[in-house]
Amino acid sequence: MKALDELTFDNRFARLGDAFSTHVLPEPLDEPRLVVASKAAMALLDLDPAVAETSVFAELFGGHKLWAEAEPRAMVYSGHQFGGYTPQLGDGRGLLLGEVYNQAGEHWDLHLKGAGMTPYSRMGDGRAVLRSSIREFLASEALHALGIPSSRALCVIGSSTPVWREKQERGAMVLRLAQSHIRFGHFEYFYYTKKPEQQAELAEHVLNLHYPECREQPEPYLAMFREIVERNAEMIAKWQAYGFCHGVMNTDNMSILGITFDFGPFAFLDDFDAHFICNHSDHEGRYSFSNQVPIGQWNLSALAQALTPFISVDALKEALGLYLPFYQAHYLDLMRRRLGLTTAEDDDQKLVESVLKLMQNSGVDYTLFFRRLGDESAELAVKRLRDDFVDLAGFDAWAERYKARVARDGDYTQEQRRERMHAVNPLYILRNYLAQNAIAAAEAGDYSEVRRLHEVLSKPFEEQAGMEQYAQRPPDWGKHLEISCSS
Numbered sequence: 001m002k003a004l005d006e007l008t009f010d011n012r013f014a015r016l017g018d019a020f021s022t023h024v025l026p027e028p029l030d031e032p033r034l035v036v037a038s039k040a041a042m043a044l045l046d047l048d049p050a051v052a053e054t055s056v057f058a059e060l061f062g063g064h065k066l067w068a069e070a071e072p073r074a075m076v077y078s079g080h081q082f083g084g085y086t087p088q089l090g091d092g093r094g095l096l097l098g099e100v101y102n103q104a105g106e107h108w109d110l111h112l113k114g115a116g117m118t119p120y121s122r123m124g125d126g127r128a129v130l131r132s133s134i135r136e137f138l139a140s141e142a143l144h145a146l147g148i149p150s151s152r153a154l155c156v157i158g159s160s161t162p163v164w165r166e167k168q169e170r171g172a173m174v175l176r177l178a179q180s181h182i183r184f185g186h187f188e189y190f191y192y193t194k195k196p197e198q199q200a201e202l203a204e205h206v207l208n209l210h211y212p213e214c215r216e217q218p219e220p221y222l223a224m225f226r227e228i229v230e231r232n233a234e235m236i237a238k239w240q241a242y243g244f245c246h247g248v249m250n251t252d253n254m255s256i257l258g259i260t261f262d263f264g265p266f267a268f269l270d271d272f273d274a275h276f277i278c279n280h281s282d283h284e285g286r287y288s289f290s291n292q293v294p295i296g297q298w299n300l301s302a303l304a305q306a307l308t309p310f311i312s313v314d315a316l317k318e319a320l321g322l323y324l325p326f327y328q329a330h331y332l333d334l335m336r337r338r339l340g341l342t343t344a345e346d347d348d349q350k351l352v353e354s355v356l357k358l359m360q361n362s363g364v365d366y367t368l369f370f371r372r373l374g375d376e377s378a379e380l381a382v383k384r385l386r387d388d389f390v391d392l393a394g395f396d397a398w399a400e401r402y403k404a405r406v407a408r409d410g411d412y413t414q415e416q417r418r419e420r421m422h423a424v425n426p427l428y429i430l431r432n433y434l435a436q437n438a439i440a441a442a443e444a445g446d447y448s449e450v451r452r453l454h455e456v457l458s459k460p461f462e463e464q465a466g467m468e469q470y471a472q473r474p475p476d477w478g479k480h481l482e483i484s485c486s487s
Contacts, residue, residue, distance in 0.1 A: 001048035004056060009069035010107065011098045013182075016205060019198045020186075021073035025066070026095055027116025027126065029159035029171050032062025035134065035442060036450045037155040038141050040458065041177055044152065046102045052155065061175045062157040063115055070098040070110075074118035078192060079185030079252025080302050082286055087192065089185060089252050090120025093128060096181060107209075109181050110154075114173040127163045130156075131439045133172040134450055136263040138438070140176060142430040142457040143260055148238040149231070151178040151261035156450075158442070170443070178261060180210055184303040185252035191306035203310055206256055221310040226319045229300055230326045231258025236296045237330035241338065242426070243269035243366045245289045247279035247483070251302045265483035268429045270474050272359040272366040278483060297323050338370050339402070340378070340421045341409050351405060354398050362390040365473050367429050374421025377414050378406040426460035427471045433478025434470060 014021065037052035051057050059065045066072065074091040081089075095118070097110040113136070114128025133156045140153035154175040161171035182202075190199035207214060207224050217223035235258050239246065245267050246253075246260065253262040267278035274290040282288070287295060300323060304316040328349075335352045336344065359369060369388070373381045382399035389395040434453055441449040456470045464470075 002046045003048065004051050004054075004060060005067075007045060007047075007067065007069075007100045009067065009071075009098045010101055011069075011071045012107070012209060013075075013096060013099065013109075013180075013205070014071040014073050016201060019195070020202070021075045021091075021096070022119050024072055024074045024095055024116075024118045026063035026072060026097075026112055026173075028063040029157065029161045029173060031160040032058040032064065032157045032173075033159070034058050035130070035156040035158045035172065035447050036137060036454055038137070038153060038454065038458075040144075041141065041152045041154040044102060044106070044108055044177060045100055045154075057155070058157050061112065061155055062159060062173060063112070067098070072097050072112075072115075074120055075181065075186070076120060076189060077183055077185035077252055078189040079183070079250050080188070080299070081250040081252070082282075082284075085188075085192070086252075088120070088189070091118055092121040092124050093118070093126040107179060108177045109179065111151075111176045111178065111181055112173055113176060114171060125163065127161070127171045128173065129163050129165060129169040130158055130172040130443060131169070132264070133158075133174040134439050134442060135266075135435055136174050136176070138430055138435055138450070138454060138457065139263045139266055140261075141454060142460070143244065145458050145460050146238075146242055146426060146429075148242065148244065149235045149257075149259040151176050151181075151255075151259055153177070158447075176261070178255070178257070178259060180206070180255070180257055181261075182206060182210075182256045183252050184254045184256065184299060184306070185250075186256070187303060187306040188251060191309070196309060199306075199309060203307075210257060219311070219315070221307065222315050222319065225304065225307060225311060225316065226322065228256060228258060228303070229319055229323050232296055232300060233323050233326035234258065234330045235260060236292055237327050237334065239292060240289075240331055241334040242429070243272070243289075245269065245276055245278040245287075246292065247282065247287055249287050249292065249295045249299060251299050254299050254303075267432050267483060269366045270431060270479050271363040272356060272369075274356070274360055280483065293324075293327060296327070334424070337424045338421070340374055340406060340417050342420075343409050345405065345408070348405075351398075351401060355402075358389055358391060358394055358398060362388060364388050367426060368471075368473065370425040371422070371427050374418050374425055377417070378403045423461055427463055428456050428460045428467070430457055431474050431478065432481045432483065433474045436478070436481060 039049040042049050072095045076090040078087050079089050094113045095115040099107050101107045117126035137153040137156045140150050143150035157173045159171050163169050163171040211224040214220045214223035247265040265279035276289040277285050438449040438453045456467050
């Protein structure tokens with residue numbers, strides 16, 4: 001394991017030069033202190049987890065110190081926001097401190113969010129508040145634990161720095177890790193500003209560093225785009241299967257690697273609601289839960305437009321046509337497993353759709369339904385779950401179809417069924433009210449609840465002794481929390 005001064009930097013994005021990013025130093029936080037750290041994320045950098053408790057750790061990730069090898073840069077990009085094109089965005093409150101490679105040869109961006117003003121801050125102050133930093137930290141690590149591709153979060157550093165939002169709050173920084181922070185909006189920026197040389201340089205950078213296997217294909221850029229299409233289709237399939245709503249699927253928030261990042265007003269479903277809108281600023285419901293699938297395709301179409309200098313329009317259209325089949329295959333595979341099925345039948349899609357419709361009309365807790373479905377045999381489980389539904393006749397009809405489907409699936413013991421289903425159906429998810437409770441305690445100076453919640457969410461599929469309160473349905477107030485982009 002390494003100490004903090006033993007990290008090895010190789011700042012490949014910074015070497016692209018000033019057309020791609022601007023050198024900016026982080027603005028230090030007053031009285032930086034550790035709020036929470038992820039041992040699993042620290043392991044990606046081969047860091048000894050004990051260093052998180054040192055003063056230099058808070059100073060480094062609170063903007064006071066910097067490695068000599070670091071080259072902090074604010075990236076420039078553009079993007080479609082709520083369907084409208086914004087010509088220039090960029091890292092308005094984040095800095096790519098540098099790229100570190102570990103003993104396995106993996107490169108990881110060290111990206112500090114809340115690091116102060118940059119040339120791309122527009123009207124903002126470049127700061128992040130404690131509550132949004134905690135939410136991003138918890139979400140990043142929780143999604144990873146669920147098997148959903150995501151950026152990672154190494155730590156949150158709190159402070160006494162005052163920051164004004166709707167009221168005065170305290171500034172914080174979150175250190176996030178990803179193998180790249182390049183977005184769809186990077187390609188859009190150079191396409192719409194008509195900078196073909198930089199556009200080509202960016203494409204080569206992404207191809208060589210992140211999709212080298214595509215070099216072996218007859219059309220490397222097309223192969224890369226197909227891979228981006230499939231990765232995003234798989235990511236969104238997992239969002240839908242686990243009830244995750246991102247909230248701000250602008251193209252500048254879409255990763256070229258097909259990972260979840262730029263967390264803002266996200267939420268997991270409590271009661272199943274296909275029309276759920278988690279961002280109270282999304283008045284038209286553009287980024288509602290059910291719209292995430294078509295919006296994923298819309299965003300990939302925007303990226304495809306920016307790639308027309310390298311790939312023919314017909315080839316791009318053909319690759320885009322793979323998105324929905326990719327999505328459906330990944331989604332149905334995971335939903336079959338959530339239902340405890342190991343084989344495929346033609347009517348499985350209808351089996352899934354019909355139970356979701358019943359859940360929608362009855363306000364059934366999405367996560368707990370699937371978890372409890374695996375607690376017992378199919379016959380006993382549906383009997384116990386029946387009382388959660390309003391349309392009893394409809395549920396009984398579905399239950400009969402489900403029991404028959406399970407019987408056809410194969411001969412296995414109830415213990416095998418439970419083990420298999422519990423391995424894909426979490427008991428613990430990041431419900432908004434749990435995050436709010438942890439935030440309220442942290443804002444009062446008590447970080448124990450944030451740390452405890454992080455630990456629980458790091459093992460979402462395992463029943464953890466003494467943690468029953470994290471597996472409960474939310475209280476009524478917890479279902480109606482409004483979350484904004486400035487959260």
